Amino acid sequence: MSILVVAEHDNNAIKAPTLVAVAAAEEIGGNIEVLVAGSNCNGAGEAAAAVKGVSKVLVADNEAFDHQLAENIADLVAAIGKDYSHILTPTTTSGKNFMPRVAALLDVAQISDISGVVSEDTFERPIYAGNAIATVQSSDPIKVMTVRGTAFDGVAAEGGNAEMVSVDIVCDPGLSSWDKDEIAKLERPELTSANIIISGGRGMQNGENFALLESVADKLGAAMGASRAAVDAGFVPNDMQVGQTGKIVAPDLYIAVGISGAIQHLAGMKDSRVIVAINKDVDAPIFQVADYGLVADLFKAVPEFDSLLSE
Amino acid sequence: MKVLVTAKRVVDFNVNIRVLSDNTGVDLNNVKMSVNPFDEIAIEEAVRLKEAGKVEEVIVVSVGTSACQEQIRTALALGADRGILVETEEEMQPLGIARLLNAIVEKESPGLVILGKQAIDGDNSQTGPMLAAIAGMSQATFASQLEVGDGTATVTREVDGGLETITVKLPAVITTDLRLNEPRYASLPNIMKARRKQVDIYTPEDLAVDVAPRIKTLKVEPPPVRQAGVIVETVEELVDKLKNEAKVIT
Numbered sequence: 001m002s003i004l005v006v007a008e009h010d011n012n013a014i015k016a017p018t019l020v021a022v023a024a025a026e027e028i029g030g031n032i033e034v035l036v037a038g039s040n041c042n043g044a045g046e047a048a049a050a051v052k053g054v055s056k057v058l059v060a061d062n063e064a065f066d067h068q069l070a071e072n073i074a075d076l077v078a079a080i081g082k083d084y085s086h087i088l089t090p091t092t093t094s095g096k097n098f099m100p101r102v103a104a105l106l107d108v109a110q111i112s113d114i115s116g117v118v119s120e121d122t123f124e125r126p127i128y129a130g131n132a133i134a135t136v137q138s139s140d141p142i143k144v145m146t147v148r149g150t151a152f153d154g155v156a157a158e159g160g161n162a163e164m165v166s167v168d169i170v171c172d173p174g175l176s177s178w179d180k181d182e183i184a185k186l187e188r189p190e191l192t193s194a195n196i197i198i199s200g201g202r203g204m205q206n207g208e209n210f211a212l213l214e215s216v217a218d219k220l221g222a223a224m225g226a227s228r229a230a231v232d233a234g235f236v237p238n239d240m241q242v243g244q245t246g247k248i249v250a251p252d253l254y255i256a257v258g259i260s261g262a263i264q265h266l267a268g269m270k271d272s273r274v275i276v277a278i279n280k281d282v283d284a285p286i287f288q289v290a291d292y293g294l295v296a297d298l299f300k301a302v303p304e305f306d307s308l309l310s311e
Numbered sequence: 312m313k314v315l316v317t318a319k320r321v322v323d324f325n326v327n328i329r330v331l332s333d334n335t336g337v338d339l340n341n342v343k344m345s346v347n348p349f350d351e352i353a354i355e356e357a358v359r360l361k362e363a364g365k366v367e368e369v370i371v372v373s374v375g376t377s378a379c380q381e382q383i384r385t386a387l388a389l390g391a392d393r394g395i396l397v398e399t400e401e402e403m404q405p406l407g408i409a410r411l412l413n414a415i416v417e418k419e420s421p422g423l424v425i426l427g428k429q430a431i432d433g434d435n436s437q438t439g440p441m442l443a444a445i446a447g448m449s450q451a452t453f454a455s456q457l458e459v460g461d462g463t464a465t466v467t468r469e470v471d472g473g474l475e476t477i478t479v480k481l482p483a484v485i486t487t488d489l490r491l492n493e494p495r496y497a498s499l500p501n502i503m504k505a506r507r508k509q510v511d512i513y514t515p516e517d518l519a520v521d522v523a524p525r526i527k528t529l530k531v532e533p534p535p536v537r538q539a540g541v542i543v544e545t546v547e548e549l550v551d552k553l554k555n556e557a558k559v560i561t
Contacts, residue, residue, distance in 0.1 A: 011435050069477070070440060070450050088443065093470040097452045100405070100437035104444035109525035114437045127329045127433055132337055135529045175449035176479040179465065183472040191469070195561070221561060226488065231429070237454065238490065239473045244434070245489060247471070253559040272538055274557045276549065291540035291557065294549050302547040309560070 001120060002031030004081050005054075006073075006089040006099075009036060009044035011066075012127045014051070016193040019154030021147040022051055025088055026155065027117040031055050033084075034162070037076055039066035045293030049162040052155045058163045064172035068094050074101035082106060084142065087118070088118035091146040091248070092192075096183050096275075099146055108140035115151035121164045129244040129302030150250035150271050157273035184239055191242065196253045199242055199269075200235070201227035203258020203279065203298055207235040212302045213257060225249065227259045243268035261286030278302065312422035313368045314357040314482075315415065316391065318382040320375055321349040321432045334530040348384045351389075351429025352483075352487040355494040356457060357425050358390035365459045368392045372415055374408050377512070380510065387505035388497035394510035399522065401515070405433075409441035409524030413519035416446050421482060423464065428453050428486040434509060439486035449479035452486040 001023040003283070008015045014036070025032045034046060034048045037060040045059035058080065064072045081087040081102060084164050089095040091113045099200035116124030116135070122137045123145065191197060196219070198213050210224070217224050225247070226240040242249055242265040254272035259265060261277070261284055269288050277290035289294040322328055322337070322343040329338045346354070356410045357369040371386035373379035374397045397411050416424065428470065429436035444452035451457075452465035458465045459481075466551035468475045469488045499507075515522045553560045 032347040067475075067477075070443075070452070074444060093453060093468075096436050097440065097450075100440035101444040101450070103404065103437070104409060104441035109404060109407075110435070110437050110441075111526065113438060125533070128337060129431065129434065130534055131328050132531050133329050133534050135533045137527045137529055138525065139527065140525050146414070173447075175470075175479075176451070176477050179478055181472070181476075184472040193521070211450055230490065237473060238360070238469045238488075239471065245429070253553070255556070264324075274559050275537075275540075276553070276554070287542070288539045289537045291543045292552055293540065295542060295547065296546070301546050305550065308546060308550045 198227035201259030400489035
């Protein structure tokens with residue numbers, strides 16, 4: 001068996017979910033190769049070659065692969081991937097964008113967001129916002145899959161010494177073009193790789209009040225998240241959303257502030273190791289999953305929490 | 312220009328689903344069924360494009376049993392002009408649905424196909440890009456803003472780091488994210504009017520599409536249950552527990 005992992009990267013370095021996809025590939029077992037497709041992406045290629053357990057890195061370095069346009073990347077992955085038994089990529093907005101296109105081009109099904117490997121053709125995946133876990137078996141010759149970022153421990157980013165091979169295939173059907181990014185500048189850890197996350201919900205009342213959480217986040221080195229209600233209300237931008245349709249996270253500590261705990265929010269964070277809920281409504285469903293619940297007015301409790309951390 | 316939209320029949324988002332005790336699936340008996348919420352956003356966007364004079368006709372498609380007519384009627388009441396049901400008793404998977412939609416695209420030649428980014432039952436998030444690949448169309452997934460121009464569409468997409476704007480050539484497949492719009496409620500006169508709108512019914516055989524499932528579900532189980540912990544009385548107690556019991560902060 002030969003497994004192709006399509007790397008998520010920023011041309012200079014590979015991103016943490018890629019290491020998780022490699023970990024899933026190791027559980028399947030077999031020869032693991034990584035594809036880095038980008039523009040001026042040699043740095044990311046070298047980083048992929050250093051990843052433990054990777055035997056070969058294919059680098060497709062061309063302007064056509066800048067910004068990971070789905071049409072271009074999918075054509076490339078389908079052209080290369082037809083010789084592999086499995087094609088994996090992390091379940092990120094990029095992976096979710098191009099991977100189903102790859103599957104359709106190869107005329108195979110996709111298995112989305114796998115959370116467990118049972119055998120080379122059988123996998124577990126959450127359905128109904130994680131309220132059920134399905135075990136599914138693929139009868140296709142190539143298994144095309146996305147890998148849930150919280151379900152496997154990522155492999156070591158160092159310790160490997162893979163061979164690097166450049167790929168000369170250029171795919172650009174000219175169907176789409178990139179205009180601009182509005183990417184939030186992160187002064188804090190990324191949500192999907194943070195050890196501690198503090199999230200605010202509708203109870204924060206407005207965007208300015210998130211400053212209360214920022215102060216705590218700075219002291220704990222935490223990432224900042226939000227519920228869908230807070231994002232929909234315009235308090236904070238979409239990239240902070242944790243939940244079924246936002247980011248799936250599983251930090252060591254998740255602090256939910258003013259979040260009631262709708263099913264779709266729980267779907268995104270209930271695999272966290274320790275959950276803290278601060279909410280003034282004693283009946284809020286978040287308390288049913290919280291390890292430590294504090295029934296209190298967040299506008300009093302959070303500043304107090306903050307000042308105790310400073311001591 | 313025509314727009315094709317989808318209306319998948321799914322368990323209503325308010326229902327707490329229950330896994331069947333024989334682990335064959337999820338209990339769908341006497342459960343409220345609705346249009347997939349992301350498809351509702353797709354329908355709303357198409358109707359707004361029509362109201363803005365950018366498109367002439369909105370066609371809604373559903374794939375599944377005859378019960379899916381209910382979801383088609385809902386979409387017609389929201390402003391879609393006519394419906395197409397691809398009727399089948401077979402378990403439908405994204406690749407099969409994408410192929411059926413491609414057959415409808417070949418019949419209708421829409422300038423845009425707008426679908427939900429995912430359905431809230433299977434959470435697969437596959438059908439839109441699969442259709443785009445099969446039909447050789449451009450795609451813009453997770454749209455939070457859509458502007459239709461002359462032969463192109465400019466789409467703002469919700470991505471992990473924030474927002475990305477791309478321009479796609481028409482015909483294009485668009486999948487909707489939550490913040491694209493807020494769907495309207497159907498008015499009673501529109502619900503009455505929807506009853507008289509045309510709905511064509513095909514089978515996968517009529518469309519000459521192989522929809523055989525490629526994935527077999529071996530079992531469905533409830534997720535591990537997380538036990539509720541303790542309620543602490545004070546912030547001091549909380550900080551103490553986090554430091555000394557859970558040891559997650561120092």
